[in-house]
Amino acid sequence: MQSFILLVWLLVCAAQDARQRRITNLLTVGVGALALGFLLATGSTWLGAQAGQGGWAVLLALAFTLPGYLMGRMGAGDVKLMTALGLATDGIFVLWTFVGAGIASVLWLLLAPRVWLHMSQGLRDRLRYLGPGSSKKLPFAPFVLLGTGLAFYWIH
Numbered sequence: 470m471q472s473f474i475l476l477v478w479l480l481v482c483a484a485q486d487a488r489q490r491r492i493t494n495l496l497t498v499g500v501g502a503l504a505l506g507f508l509l510a511t512g513s514t515w516l517g518a519q520a521g522q523g524g525w526a527v528l529l530a531l532a533f534t535l536p537g538y539l540m541g542r543m544g545a546g547d548v549k550l551m552t553a554l555g556l557a558t559d560g561i562f563v564l565w566t567f568v569g570a571g572i573a574s575v576l577w578l579l580l581a582p583r584v585w586l587h588m589s590q591g592l593r594d595r596l597r598y599l600g601p602g603s604s605k606k607l608p609f610a611p612f613v614l615l616g617t618g619l620a621f622y623w624i625h
Contacts, residue, residue, distance in 0.1 A: 471515050472621060475557060479614045482550055486610035490598045492546035501553030508556060518559035526555030526563045533567050547609040554613070565623050569616030574607065 478500055482492050504515055504523075514523040530551035537543035555563050581601040585593065593600065598608050 471517075475515065475554075476614075476617065476621075479554075479610070479617055483608075483611040483614040486546070486608035487596045487599055490608055491544065492550055492610055494549070497546055497549035497553055501549060501556055504553055504556035514559060515557035516559065516562065518562075522559035523556055525560040526558055527552055528555075529560050529563050530555035530567075533563075542606055543609055544606070547613075550610055550613060554617075562620050562624060565620035566613060566616040569619030569623075570609065570612040571616070572619070573615040574609075574612045577607070577612070 478496070482496050485496065486492050507515055508520055508523050512520050514520070514526070518526075531548070534543055534548040534551045538545060538548050551563065551567070554566065558566075577599070578601075581599070585601050588596075599611065
């Protein structure tokens, strides 16, 4: 059940990021605060890892995202999203999510010019920030969602 809720949360974040190129603090900081509260109350992360693993996952998430943020390649919402994900999971999960997100984004960059032409106009309008050539900084949350799906597959 926790995995399903995590995926629904990431789906909402991904949809908002793809449509608006931003993720509200309610979704990132709010869920991060809930995950931290759960961690402190139970001594484990939302997915059942020990509290120390959640701490390492947060440090790993910050190590992966802060350089991209400082170079202007990622937004603050991406950093908060990955930090909240770290509080809810563990370091291995964050690592595989980030690897999966990287693979998904590279595949999108390669396939988008061909796929984009065959998508309906309505879908292209909804996902306009994922369009080829729309920006040098793609929304990251949709790729985090895909990376999380791959992490669930690889880990479980």
